[in-house]
Amino acid sequence: xxxxxxxxxxxxxxxxxxxxxxxxxxxxxxxxxxxxxxxxxxxxxxxxxxxxxxxxxxxxxxxxxxxxxxxxxxxxxxxxxxxxxxxxxxxxxxxxxxxxxxxxxxxxxxxxxxxxxxxxxxxxxxxxxxxxxxxxxxxxxxxxxxxxxxxxxxxxxxxxxxxxxxxxxxxxxxxxxxxxxxxxxxxxxxxxxxxxxxxxxxxxxxxxxxxxxxxxxxxxxxxxxxxxxxxxxxxxxxxxxxxxxxxxxxxxxxxxxxxxxxxxxxxxxxxxxxxxxxxxxxxxxxxxxxxxxx
Numbered sequence: 001x002x003x004x005x006x007x008x009x010x011x012x013x014x015x016x017x018x019x020x021x022x023x024x025x026x027x028x029x030x031x032x033x034x035x036x037x038x039x040x041x042x043x044x045x046x047x048x049x050x051x052x053x054x055x056x057x058x059x060x061x062x063x064x065x066x067x068x069x070x071x072x073x074x075x076x077x078x079x080x081x082x083x084x085x086x087x088x089x090x091x092x093x094x095x096x097x098x099x100x101x102x103x104x105x106x107x108x109x110x111x112x113x114x115x116x117x118x119x120x121x122x123x124x125x126x127x128x129x130x131x132x133x134x135x136x137x138x139x140x141x142x143x144x145x146x147x148x149x150x151x152x153x154x155x156x157x158x159x160x161x162x163x164x165x166x167x168x169x170x171x172x173x174x175x176x177x178x179x180x181x182x183x184x185x186x187x188x189x190x191x192x193x194x195x196x197x198x199x200x201x202x203x204x205x206x207x208x209x210x211x212x213x214x215x216x217x218x219x220x221x222x223x224x225x226x227x228x229x230x231x232x233x234x235x236x237x238x239x240x241x242x243x244x245x246x247x248x249x250x251x252x253x254x255x256x257x258x259x260x261x262x263x264x265x266x267x268x269x270x271x272x273x274x275x276x277x278x279x280x281x282x283x284x285x286x287x288x289x290x291x292x293x294x
Contacts, residue, residue, distance in 0.1 A: 067101070067165070071268060071279035072287050074106035076151060079113065079138055082106060086220045088291055089159045094216045098290055102159040103271060103279065104222075105264055108149040110233065112137045115144035115211055122146050122238040135233060142211035142221040144197075146237050152228035152249075154264060156271075163217030173198050173210055176223045179270040180208040183225065186266050189253055197242060200225075205248035206239060225267070226250065228257045 074082065082104070092098040112135060114120065120137075122145055123130075130137065135148075149155060162172060177193055180200045184191050184207065191200040191207055198210040208225040226249035234247040251257050271277055282290075 067277060069101040069103060069160075069277040069279055070287065070290075071103050071281050072105065072284055073264070073281075074104055074284055076107045076109065079108045079111045079136075079149065082108070082157065083138075083140060086157055086159065090215050090218050090220050092291055093159060093161060093218050101161060101165075101277070102287070103268075103277070104157040104159070105268070106155050106157070107151050107153060107260070108155060110135045110148070110150040112146060112148050112233070112237065113142075114139045114146050115142045120146070123236065124238065125236045129236075133233075133236075140213075140221070142213045144209075144211045145239075147209060147211070147224070147239055148233045148237065149224060150229055150233065152226075152230060152251075152260070154225045154227050154260065154267060156222045156224075156267065158212070158219050158222040160219045161217060162214070162219050169212070169214070169219075172219065173212070175274050176210050176212075177208075179267065179274050180223060180225055182270045182274070183263070183267045184208075184250060187250060187254065187258065187263075189250065202248055202253060204245050206242075206245055207248050207250070207253075209239075227260060227263050 085104075089098065089102055093101075112123075112130075114137065158176070160167075160172075162169065167175075177198065177200060181191055181193075184200065189202065189207075191202050193199075194201050197206075199206055200208040208223060210223045212219050212221045214220075226247060228251045229249050231247050231249060231252065239245065239247055250263070268279055272279055
């Protein structure tokens, strides 16, 4: 059911929004892992929030017909580069030089991002440790607190004109959760929602996050789902500012790695079925050409 409830931002992406190259984008870069220093001697206490885990029934959009939408696989791309691309695409959609909605599938090199609510208070390690680790911290306009992105996490940025689709933010977030729930269910995992924080959970372990922003009725940022991600850097923060929770991944729950290409196809199918999108694959160079000539 479509609604017109449209707050400016909601949620927090994980490693939240989260949302992570003119070359071969299908290369298996998600298996790369960086050497990570041990932060135990630098852990700090921070203020906390406690989640209350539920499985609420949310209004999921009921698509009337499939609507054409570009689908782009960016491979592994620098966070700031992807962020700039999103800004350019939102502007192009706002001035109607690009009339289709766009879904970007990607991964990011290791990076912490801070949402509108900030999040440096939820860092559990010192600045010197962060410098030694080489993981940057980037402040962005999405909703939520601090989160981590890295190789092995599927990030999906959703450049969708919610006003044109008459889709409210609450329903849109519920739809993104449903896409993640159905995607992990396809691999035999039963996850649930939480009333504390947008995303999906297995018990008190968070697997997928949502963090979006709106500009002129157009959504950007999106979701982040931990597939084969090295979860170590999440121990350096309080993810999404929540107390007593840990992060998990599809790999950790199943005890085996899932090929990202295969998992991405599962998520794409669920975007089509849940949101009623007709995803038309185009390359990154073709998308850049759309920006230049649109």
